[in-house]
Amino acid sequence: xxxxxxVGTAGVPxxxxxxxxxxxxxxxxxxxxxxxxxxxxxxxxxxxxxTAVGETLVKSIPLMLTGLAVALGLxxxxxxxxxxxxxxxxxxxxxxxxxxxxxxxxxxxxLCLAAGVAGGALWAFLPxxxxxxxxxxxxxxxxxxxxxxxxxxxxLVTTRLKDVHTMAPQTPEMHATAxxxxxxxxxxxxxxxxxxxxxxVAFAFLMARSVIGFELKAVxxxxxxxxxxxINVSGMIVLAMVLSGALAGAAGAVEVMGVHxxxxxxxxxxxxxxxxxxxxxxxxTAVGTALAAVLFGALRNGALGMQLATDTxxxxxxxxxxxxxxxxxxxxxxxxxPGTRGSRDPGLRADTQGRADAANP
Amino acid sequence: xxxxFDTELIRSTFRLATPxxxxxxxxxxxxxxxxxxxxxxxxMLAGAFFGMxxxxxxGSPWVGVALGMAAGGxxxxxxxxLTHRMRxxxxxxxxxLNILAxxxxxxxxxxxxxxxGSSPPVTGLPDWDVGILAKLPLVGQSLSxxxxxxxxxxxxxxxxNVLLFTTPAGLRIRAAGEHPEAAETVGIRVGLVRYLAxxxxxxxxxxxxxxxxxxxxxxxxxxxxxxxxxxxxxxVIFGKWTPFGAxxxxxxxxxxxxxxxxLQGQTIGGLTIPxxxxxxxxxxxxxxxxxxxxxxxxxxxxxxxxxx
Numbered sequence: 001x002x003x004x005x006x007v008g009t010a011g012v013p014x015x016x017x018x019x020x021x022x023x024x025x026x027x028x029x030x031x032x033x034x035x036x037x038x039x040x041x042x043x044x045x046x047x048x049x050x051t052a053v054g055e056t057l058v059k060s061i062p063l064m065l066t067g068l069a070v071a072l073g074l075x076x077x078x079x080x081x082x083x084x085x086x087x088x089x090x091x092x093x094x095x096x097x098x099x100x101x102x103x104x105x106x107x108x109x110x111l112c113l114a115a116g117v118a119g120g121a122l123w124a125f126l127p128x129x130x131x132x133x134x135x136x137x138x139x140x141x142x143x144x145x146x147x148x149x150x151x152x153x154x155x156l157v158t159t160r161l162k163d164v165h166t167m168a169p170q171t172p173e174m175h176a177t178a179x180x181x182x183x184x185x186x187x188x189x190x191x192x193x194x195x196x197x198x199x200x201v202a203f204a205f206l207m208a209r210s211v212i213g214f215e216l217k218a219v220x221x222x223x224x225x226x227x228x229x230x231i232n233v234s235g236m237i238v239l240a241m242v243l244s245g246a247l248a249g250a251a252g253a254v255e256v257m258g259v260h261x262x263x264x265x266x267x268x269x270x271x272x273x274x275x276x277x278x279x280x281x282x283x284x285t286a287v288g289t290a291l292a293a294v295l296f297g298a299l300r301n302g303a304l305g306m307q308l309a310t311d312t313x314x315x316x317x318x319x320x321x322x323x324x325x326x327x328x329x330x331x332x333x334x335x336x337x338p339g340t341r342g343s344r345d346p347g348l349r350a351d352t353q354g355r356a357d358a359a360n361p
Numbered sequence: 362x363x364x365x366f367d368t369e370l371i372r373s374t375f376r377l378a379t380p381x382x383x384x385x386x387x388x389x390x391x392x393x394x395x396x397x398x399x400x401x402x403x404x405m406l407a408g409a410f411f412g413m414x415x416x417x418x419x420g421s422p423w424v425g426v427a428l429g430m431a432a433g434g435x436x437x438x439x440x441x442x443l444t445h446r447m448r449x450x451x452x453x454x455x456x457x458l459n460i461l462a463x464x465x466x467x468x469x470x471x472x473x474x475x476x477x478g479s480s481p482p483v484t485g486l487p488d489w490d491v492g493i494l495a496k497l498p499l500v501g502q503s504l505s506x507x508x509x510x511x512x513x514x515x516x517x518x519x520x521x522n523v524l525l526f527t528t529p530a531g532l533r534i535r536a537a538g539e540h541p542e543a544a545e546t547v548g549i550r551v552g553l554v555r556y557l558a559x560x561x562x563x564x565x566x567x568x569x570x571x572x573x574x575x576x577x578x579x580x581x582x583x584x585x586x587x588x589x590x591x592x593x594x595x596x597v598i599f600g601k602w603t604p605f606g607a608x609x610x611x612x613x614x615x616x617x618x619x620x621x622x623x624l625q626g627q628t629i630g631g632l633t634i635p636x637x638x639x640x641x642x643x644x645x646x647x648x649x650x651x652x653x654x655x656x657x658x659x660x661x662x663x664x665x666x667x668x669x
Contacts, residue, residue: 031472079452126648136651137598139399139452143591144644155637276456313471318464322457326443329453 013281013288016327017295020320027319028312038312045305046298054187058259060297062087062271064196065251067278067289068203069120069244073138074284075207076240077220082127082142083248084272085149086120090249092153093119095256095263096161098174105177112178113195113253120249121242123149128241132234138241146272157265170264180258190258196290199247204286216240248272269300277321280328296321370619372503375511378608378615379576380405380569382514384593385600385607386521387565391437392602393525394558395538395551397665399455400440401566402590403462408433408570410466413581414473416483422575425483426510426568429575433567434560436462441559445552451665459590467583478583485579486510486572508576510568514608517565521604534558538661566590588644595647599654602661610650618643 025035046056066083073080080086094116103111127141154169163172180191207213218226219236227233251271256263278296282288303314384401391398412429416422436458443454474480489512491505525531536544537554544551569589574581592614599613600606621639 027468079456081456130648130652134652134654136648136654139456140591140595140651141648143588144648147588147644148641151637151641155635159635273460276460280453313468315464315468315471318460319468322461322464325453325457325460326449329449329457330447 012328012330013283013292016281016324019327020323023323024316024320027316031312033310033312038306038310038316041309042299042302042306044302045309046302050186052187052301054184054189056187056298056301057189057193057294058187058297059301060294061190061192061196061258062251062255062268063274063278063296063300064290064293065199065254066248066271066275067282067293068199068286069247069251070275070279071282071284071286071289072203072216072247073240073244074279075220076216076236077223078128078131078237078240078244079139080124080127080142080241080244080248081139081276082124082145082245082272083251083275084268084270085142085146086123086245086248087252087255087268087272088149088153089123089252090116090118090120091252091256091267092156092161092171092263093249094178094253095171095174098178098257099172099262102175103177108175108177109180109257112174112257113250116249116253116256117246118249120252121246123249124241124245125238128238128245131241132237153263154265157263161263163262168264171262174257174261178257179261180254188259192254192258195250195254196293199250200286200290203289207286212239248275274300274321277324277328281324283328368503370616370623372507373619373622374612374616375503375507376577377618378612379508379511379514380572380589381593381596381611381615382518382608383510383569383572384566384590385596385611386514386517386604387433387437387562387569388594388597389525389600389602389604389607390521390534390565391559391562392597392664393538393661394534394555395541395661395663395665396441396444396555396559396562397451397455398440398559398562398566399452399594400436400458400462400590401562401569401593402586402588403455403459404433404436404563404566405570405573405586405590405593406459406462406466406584407436408567409574409585410469410570410581411567412571413480413483413574414469416485416575417480420484422484422486425575426486426571429567429571430564431567433570434564437560437563437566438556440563441556444559445555463584466581470581470583480581482580483575485575485577508572510572510576513568518604518608525604535661538663541663569593592643592647595651598660599650613650614643614646617646 021039025039028035028038045052047053066087069083069086070080094112097112097115098108101108101111123145124142127138127145130136130141131138157171158169161171163170183189183191183193207217215226215231215236216239218229218231219233219240223233226236252268255267260267274296278292279289281295282290282292299317299320303317306312307314384405387404388398388401408429411432412425415425415428418424440454440458443449444451470480486508488506489509491512525534533544533549533554536549537551537558541551570586573585578585593611596610596614597607599610600608621642624634625636625639
């Protein structure tokens, strides 16, 4: 790529981050804190030592996977806000297979992953189907299912799937054969990073080189045009949601297999919600999402250290997230080419459309 | 089993419906002008927090009401600005505002009160005894003794209906939502209309949130809107974008929420229904309701379009 292209591509994320941190700095200032101190504390807490880097990467794994999930949906024009619920279902499914069955690791690990993927995919299937067949907005259905997933997993983990040896709402420990071991001991970086990396590659390949990826993107650009071109739009919508859910479910599976080794109530600090910012910041690309995931992993990891050191509440990260979404989401401006509808520069087309644009404040 | 269908159930239904109705009316207003308002949830949350804060700082819940409405209005204004001026995708803007509201309210909660999870208790809104209404058959007992915001919501249903369907202003709003280009050519300033409608929608969303913190719990808890903003949006769709329809749908959802609360722990035919399934009910119902809505032909034609 030419330099200008790289700058152009990186321009929006950098601007988005700049604006987000700037706004966060203002909030911290107004609250009586020191932005420099807070951000420095955050940075050192996230990257300050080998262990810290390991922890940051560990936190970025589920973000990478759920980020890819949201990105895939967005490529097809779908807003999958249900990554959190899909993650929970996938995690519980994987944990269950992990403790209920006793198999050699070579079978157990893929089986647990498969269970997670299946759980997440299943959870996203209904919103996909409703959108495809009934035009029901997936934002509402996925959010509703998030709440359902929360209660359902809570119910199961306090009754049927609960560990009888403890009072805590959690499943029994997964067998050692179902766990993802450590790649690097510092920070607890587990093999889930490999799973995430593979998914990044698979995503890139799917989008760039496969027919399915092409059709998904076509549906995302213009469902009508895609339909005219003979693409099964309904099928693609369902497929996009199912694949998206599968990735989110994998995120849940990897988390319980690599970090917690069981499912316990409310183990997720909201990875599914962070993922929206991650996907948008990464411009829905494989590499972008991966980088954004590491960044947000750093933010989350560093935020707690920052809160302990400087009294700035860690929720500032959520604020940063929201602003990132706004700026990164500006990409969704239709037609940024001058002279076409949607841009404010009428260009050379001084016709009625240009006048209407000029009339619009 | 039959004894759960009593006045108390109806009373709870009205109580639970109030925030949904208010938010849904806001949704109708915004969407009729052509702007999808996914951010009702965030507006509610902001209204709940700032309503609590207003009451906390001054001891008067009415100040809280004003502050909550203002907070919702600010969110509405931001949504209008982002979607109209910056031409941001309506959904993205809404999602961002929801996350912003959650982060901001949680941040301020911890920062101001140094406490995680919930604020200290504050003075809430009083219940009003409306003697005349109590005399109505069947629902009379439940209609009296409700929160003032409930009565306001009823007034607003009528008011919004009148506004949208009989006044020139309402016509302008609907024109902006159906065919903004045509509206512009006859001199309607679509931008101004949308700013007003969406800000107004924020005010109503904020009001709905105020009800949550000052009308029910008398405190603010983290994330207390709990998805109600989305249920309200579903009520708008289910109610075909009319004030009466949306309010009716809101009552429908609220009824099942009230029912769920009554049924918790009850045995039906020897089986105790776990409370979690009851808690899931409003959310599942919303999905079912949306799935059953036949076609989207009743949406404003230019809803969510980004060209403008």
